[in-house]
Amino acid sequence: MSYQPRSEDRFTFGLWTVGNIGRDPFGGPVRGPISPVEIVHLLAEVGAWGVNFHDNDLVPIDATPAERDRIVADFKKALSDTGLVVPMATTNLFTDAAFKDGAFTSNDPKVRAYAMQKTLNSIDLGVELGAKVYVFWGGREGTETDSSKSPLDSGKRFREALNFFCEYAVDQGYDLKFALEPKPNEPRSDIYLPTVGAMLGFIATLDHPEMVGVNPEVAHEHMAGLNFTHAVAQAWDAGKLFHIDLNDQLFGRYDQDFRFGSVMLKQAFYLVKFLEDVGYSGSRHFDAHAYRTEDYEGVKNFARGCMRTYLILREKAAQFNADPEIQALLAEINTDDGSHHYLSGGYSREKVAQLKAETFDRTALGARGLPYEQLDQLTVEVLLGVR
Numbered sequence: 224m225s226y227q228p229r230s231e232d233r234f235t236f237g238l239w240t241v242g243n244i245g246r247d248p249f250g251g252p253v254r255g256p257i258s259p260v261e262i263v264h265l266l267a268e269v270g271a272w273g274v275n276f277h278d279n280d281l282v283p284i285d286a287t288p289a290e291r292d293r294i295v296a297d298f299k300k301a302l303s304d305t306g307l308v309v310p311m312a313t314t315n316l317f318t319d320a321a322f323k324d325g326a327f328t329s330n331d332p333k334v335r336a337y338a339m340q341k342t343l344n345s346i347d348l349g350v351e352l353g354a355k356v357y358v359f360w361g362g363r364e365g366t367e368t369d370s371s372k373s374p375l376d377s378g379k380r381f382r383e384a385l386n387f388f389c390e391y392a393v394d395q396g397y398d399l400k401f402a403l404e405p406k407p408n409e410p411r412s413d414i415y416l417p418t419v420g421a422m423l424g425f426i427a428t429l430d431h432p433e434m435v436g437v438n439p440e441v442a443h444e445h446m447a448g449l450n451f452t453h454a455v456a457q458a459w460d461a462g463k464l465f466h467i468d469l470n471d472q473l474f475g476r477y478d479q480d481f482r483f484g485s486v487m488l489k490q491a492f493y494l495v496k497f498l499e500d501v502g503y504s505g506s507r508h509f510d511a512h513a514y515r516t517e518d519y520e521g522v523k524n525f526a527r528g529c530m531r532t533y534l535i536l537r538e539k540a541a542q543f544n545a546d547p548e549i550q551a552l553l554a555e556i557n558t559d560d561g562s563h564h565y566l567s568g569g570y571s572r573e574k575v576a577q578l579k580a581e582t583f584d585r586t587a588l589g590a591r592g593l594p595y596e597q598l599d600q601l602t603v604e605v606l607l608g609v610r
């Protein structure tokens with residue numbers, strides 16, 4: 224197996240990921256900036272399928288209309304020269320000082336209006352370049368002190384903005400879905416709607432819930448100490464897994480954005496297995512960046528590593544599914560003599576009567592051993608390559 228990425232794998236990177244110049248709160252850039260056109264060529268060289276961007280990754284916030292047109296034309300040429308596509312776009316609502324207290328949830332109505340105008344223009348730009356998914360990450364939609372903002376007003380403001388954008392997309396005839404990306408903290412002390420579950424609850428309150436799903440990110444659930452695969456499963460079950468941000472991250476740390484699968488390999492395995500088993504067919508987007516130690520050769524190694532690890536884990540998932548010993552254990556765990564099938568398929572008074580009349584051997588139920596130790600060890604051995 225060569226683990227070469229193919230277009231059907233739908234591997235994408237953001238301009239901001241491989242283009243990351245390695246700035247952190249304690250130090251300046253360690254890599255010189257490269258242009259969007261150069262990034263497209265870099266991504267083509269490593270075998271990615273697509274490239275995503277924030278409006279200002281491509282067009283600087285202070286560009287003139289003429290500069291914008293030239294930049295977009297150059298970018299389109301790079302896309303057609305390389306065959307890369309733009310499946311997703313988003314708005315930068317966090318870098319500029321105007322957004323220091325949030326965008327749609329800012330207390331200042333002018334900031335909220337500017338954020339909406341910027342987003343409308345950015346949606347137009349994304350659609351012009353082919354995006355079918357539009358991501359909202361509310362980077363600064365939060366607080367340091369809860370004396371500053373009412374969480375109820377913030378929720379209403381965020382809802383109103385999203386309802387407005389949904390109507391805009393309908394009105395323009397855009398073939399576009401929205402994906403909300405939760406994150407618990409960083410850069411704000413607390414960010415509203417911090418988890419996938421919170422976002423799913425919020426989506427149900429929108430005017431067009433069918434147009435809005437989630438963009439879960441490994442690192443964001445891990446920062447909150449949560450099981451990412453469980454969150455993804457809930458989103459999938461709700462028909463809301465519109466996009467996914469893959470990277471890696473230890474629990475309890477700052478926002479690390481490491482190469483996919485580089486830290487919590489077992490969690491990455493269960494995630495890939497889940498996505499492959501259910502047949503997720505959206506973008507597999509790597510929202511990560513290379514270590515600050517790297518030059519652009521290291522950045523290419525980083526990007527190749529994200530995709531290669533995904534493909535290796537996909538092969539491991541297939542191996543797990545085909546392993547007779549593992550499958551025998553799963554069959555044993557899921558033994559079912561059919562005697563309680565009557566309980567599924569809905570409620571009835573007859574079922575209540577039948578259930579109440581049953582006797583259960585509680586001691587025997589509790590005494591049954593479950594071979595999870597063996598199952599987990601076999602899984603580890605699949606991952607370690609000794610099976």
Ligand code: GCO
Pocket residue numbers: 277313358359360404406440468478510
């Ligand atoms: C982060 C976020 C962002 C978003 C991006 C696209 O932690 O900084 O993950 O990278 O994904 O803004 O919406």
Ligand code: MN
Pocket residue numbers: 406440442443478480510
């Ligand atoms: Mn992130």
Ligand code: MN
Pocket residue numbers: 360404440468510
């Ligand atoms: Mn992200």
